[in-house]
Every structure is written in C-alpha cells, then in structure tokens.
Amino acid sequence: MDKIERITALHRILKAARYPVTVKRLQEELGCSRATAYRDLAYLRDALMAPIEGDGEAGFRYAADETDRFELPGLWLSSEELYSLLAAQQLLMRTGGGVLAGALAPLQNRIESLLTAHAGVDHWPVERVRVIPHRGRRLDEASFRSVASAVLERRQINFEYRARSTDERTRRTVSPQRITHYRDNWYLDAWDHERDGLRSFAVDRISNARVIEEPARDLPDSELNQHLASSYGIFSGEPKGWATIVFSAKTARWVADEQWHSRQEGRFLPDGRYELKVPYSASRELLMDILHYGADAEITAPAVLREQAKSLLELALSNYGR
Missing domain, CATH: 2.30.30 (SH3 type barrels.)
Structure with a gap:
C-alpha cells in the first residue's frame, strides 16, 4: 500500500470511528510500521488540515463537531485530478467568480503544498498551466x-x-x-x-x-x-434513444480515444471504421457534434436522427446556392 492509499484508508478509518482508534489497530489495518502510522497521522493533520485529536496512548479520532464537514481534497490522487484543480483555478479567475474563488481561498495553501510535495520541487509553477477558452459566452x-x-x-x-x-x-x-x-x-x-x-x-x-x-x-x-447526467451532453432527462454513428477509418484514430458519454459503446469495424453508440435525450447538441466531422461521420440509427441530420445538411447546402 503506497502513501496515497494509506492516507485515503486512514481517513476512512478515522471518519467512521465512533471512539479513538489505537496506533496498533492503525498499523494492522494500514499494514505499516508504528513510525509510518505516526507520519501519516501528522501528514493528514498538518498538510490536509484534518481535525485529528487524541494521542498515542488513548488513540486518535476526528473531532466530533468536524467529522461530517471534513473530506479529503480528493484532487491530489492523480495527475489528471491535480491538473483539473489548476485548470479550475484559472477558470474561476477568468470568469470573475469572486464568490467561488473566495470559498476556495482557505484551501489554496493546502493545495499548493500537496502539488509541491508531489512534484518534488520547492515551488509549483502554477503559471505554467494554461486554460484556453473556446467559444465561451459572455455572462453578467x-x-x-x-x-x-x-x-x-x-x-x-x-x-x-x-x-x-x-x-x-x-x-x-x-x-x-x-x-x-x-x-x-x-x-x-x-x-x-x-x-x-x-x-x-x-x-x-x-x-x-x-x-x-x-x-x-x-x-x-x-x-x-x-x-x-444520464443523457448526452448538458441536456437533462432520461435518454430517449441511442444514436449509432460510424466514423471513417481516418477519423477513427481520434474518435476512438474520445469520451462522448459515460455509457458509450464503441468498436472498430473490419474495414477500419469506428462505430460509436451513445444515449441521448435531445438531438440538437448531438447533431452539432456529429456534423462537426462532416463527411467523415454517418448516422446509421435511429432513422429519425439520420433524417434530422440530412435536413440540416440540405439547409446548409441551400445557403450556397446551386
């Protein structure tokens, strides 16, 4: 069990405990030495600001009035999550989200300490991570x-x-x-x-x-x-159907690695093309994504979605005359 796994397991143990947990029990459940158990307790308390109380004789637990409120940051468990956190920080700054930024401010030092520890450097270069907006709409x-x-x-x-x-x-x-x-x-x-x-x-x-x-x-x-979150994109509601889209062999190299939906199904066809199936409730956004690929994408089912795409293409063609 590595350090991240131990810290996560330690958090679960202390959060579920109604009475102080002895260091001996922590050693057994975490599979570590007494010294390691103390180091993990100190890291959880000092770096992650966990509300740990107690001592080596009576045992350790979370303060009763803080147990329900405290959770691990959760964003330090993988490189993707660490990047997501940095991206979110820039996102909030860009959108003028003063309230959200203020709410996150108490976590800032803790987050930067975690990033620095994982990177093994004295300073985490936040300025070297960029989030570039694309087609964002202005808001008040x-x-x-x-x-x-x-x-x-x-x-x-x-x-x-x-x-x-x-x-x-x-x-x-x-x-x-x-x-x-x-x-x-x-x-x-x-x-x-x-x-x-x-x-x-x-x-x-x-x-x-x-x-x-x-x-x-x-x-x-x-x-x-x-x-x-059960249907395609931001549109809410239960899925009304599944769309089947076949992409050209050239485009398949990109689409096969894309996550369109958590419940999507995809497979390569014998001729190198890629078949993707996604649930959807409203067709508008799905059609925009499919038509983005132009001649490299074809809707094969359902028939009604195929006809909608055909109508949109015909209307687009009419804008250019005959």
Whole structure:
C-alpha cells in the first residue's frame, strides 16, 4: 500500500470511528510500521488540515463537531485530478467568480503544498498551466456571483431567465443544486419550484438575480445524477434513444480515444471504421457534434436522427446556392 492509499484508508478509518482508534489497530489495518502510522497521522493533520485529536496512548479520532464537514481534497490522487484543480483555478479567475474563488481561498495553501510535495520541487509553477477558452459566452458577473452564492449558501434564488430557444423571458424561483462548467460555459442545475422539476439554466441567460432567505431544497445526489447526467451532453432527462454513428477509418484514430458519454459503446469495424453508440435525450447538441466531422461521420440509427441530420445538411447546402 503506497502513501496515497494509506492516507485515503486512514481517513476512512478515522471518519467512521465512533471512539479513538489505537496506533496498533492503525498499523494492522494500514499494514505499516508504528513510525509510518505516526507520519501519516501528522501528514493528514498538518498538510490536509484534518481535525485529528487524541494521542498515542488513548488513540486518535476526528473531532466530533468536524467529522461530517471534513473530506479529503480528493484532487491530489492523480495527475489528471491535480491538473483539473489548476485548470479550475484559472477558470474561476477568468470568469470573475469572486464568490467561488473566495470559498476556495482557505484551501489554496493546502493545495499548493500537496502539488509541491508531489512534484518534488520547492515551488509549483502554477503559471505554467494554461486554460484556453473556446467559444465561451459572455455572462453578467453580478448574476454569476449571485448564482454561486446561492449554491454555496444553500439558499433559493430568484432571477429573470431568457430562454435561448424561444427568446421568452420568465421569472424563476429555484433551489440551486449544482453549478456546472460545461464546454467553456456555466450552467445552474436547480429545482424549479413553479414547474416542480429539475432544470438546467445557462448562467449567461440569467439576469436580475437575487438570493432570497428561503433555504434551498436539497435533492439526493442519485436523483441529480440520474436526471442531469444520464443523457448526452448538458441536456437533462432520461435518454430517449441511442444514436449509432460510424466514423471513417481516418477519423477513427481520434474518435476512438474520445469520451462522448459515460455509457458509450464503441468498436472498430473490419474495414477500419469506428462505430460509436451513445444515449441521448435531445438531438440538437448531438447533431452539432456529429456534423462537426462532416463527411467523415454517418448516422446509421435511429432513422429519425439520420433524417434530422440530412435536413440540416440540405439547409446548409441551400445557403450556397446551386
């Protein structure tokens, strides 16, 4: 068991413990020496700011009033997660997310210490990691801060929403669940009280936002994941079908390594082409991604999605005359 695995296991042991855990028990469960157990306890307490209390005689545990609140940062377990953290920091700075940046500020020194320890250098070169935006939409920073505040403070928020599809303006009161960054744009996943259901709102379409005192209604993570992450892209709802797309042998070298959806299915065909199957609930975003590949992608199923793509291509061709 390496250090990362031991720290993770140590955290689980202390978080579940109702009474102090002896060093001998920690040695047995972690499979390490007494000295290593003490070093891991010190690292968890000093570097990760865990609320450890106790001593070598009585044993160790998490402070009762902090047990539920403390979690491992989680972003230091792999190189991908470390990079994601740095990317998120730049992302927040770029979008003017003062509230989120302020909430993360207490973690900054802890995060940098972890990065430095993993890199084996005296200073982690944060400035050498870049996040380049692509087709991000401008948003009102005041509205973004109100949305972020409502999410973090678990309070309801009232705002004016201008739907991009219909250009209709409506007033909404929602219980925010999550703020999501997807394809360089921010979305608010929330429970809409007037419509009695989960909805996703593009933050750049929100204006005149006001956080109200009413506490937000919290939904279980399982329900949020099922509704908001079960179908293709940012569109919510249960999948209505599966799309099958066949890519040319040339494009297959790229597409085979791409993650379009957590439940996707893919295989190489005998002639070198690549067949990809993804679930989807709304076709608009999926069609945009497929048409991005032009002649190197063909929808083979379902027939209705194939016809929609055909109609879009014909309309595009009509813009160039005969």
